[in-house]
Amino acid sequence: MNKLGISLAGAALSGVVALSSATPALAGPAGADRTAPKASTVSANPQATAAVSRAQKLKRLNQLTEKYGMPLWENTRVKWQDGHDKYRFDWSTDGCSGVTDNPGGFHFWESCARHDFGYRNYKKMHEFSRAHKKRVDDSFHYDxxxxxxxxxxxxxxxxxxxxxxxxKKYYDAVRAxxxx
Structure with missing residues (x-):
């Protein structure tokens, strides 16, 4: 998001979180990874970095951003952290873009990271259309x-x-x- 979008989203969601009557959640599992990955995206295995066509990469991106695709995305992210990503996706994330990843104790970091993944990779492939935006946003809400x-x-x-x-408020913010 650009700075204005982050500021607006932050302001809108800050009010939502502050006014929420929800009680804080229980802490996540001990040792849970709440940080962005730092591993290299290039595998040490030369066969794992074999050329992937644009169509193959787009097909895989579609699979990883499907509504029910969180388990596949999580498994693929772990492989990337281990140095295996033949598709060379952009795995960078800023979590929930200027608002808390844990509003009211609800653990949304992974949902936000997968949302960033979808936006960033569709944009890098010059495939970020209204349909892909809606698809990624809807998956974010589902997650x-x-x-x-x-x-x-x-x-x-x-x-x-x-x-x-x-x-729902987070979803409405990304849609708008x-x-x-």
Whole structure:
């Protein structure tokens, strides 16, 4: 996002988080990785870096940004961290772009990182269309909703409802402020 977009998104979401009646979530698992990856994107294995066609890379990007693609994205990210990424994707992320990755204790970092992944890679391939933006944004919303359902399970309807409300506000912000 550009600086104006980040500032607007930050301001909009800061108010949402501050006004949210949701109670803080339980801490994530001990030792959970909350930082952006630092590994090289070039594999030491020469066969793993064999040329990939543009069509193959776009197909893989589509798979990694599908609504139900978070497990595949997570597995592929781990492989990248280990130095294996024959597609040479851009894995950089700033988390939730100027707003908290953990609003009200809800753990949205991975959702935001996958959203960044989709935007950055479609843009680098000059394939960032309205349809791809909507697809990535919708996957982002689905990912956050999944966090809310997993994190709270059947234990607290109020906490889950608060989490889903914050997820919707984050989604609305990227729909309105995300750039083509």
């Amino acid at each position: 956050m909703q999944s966090v809310c359902k997993r994190q709270w399970g059947p234990y607290s309807q109020a906490q889950r409802k608060g989490c889903l409300k914050v997820a 402020l995300g750039h083509l």
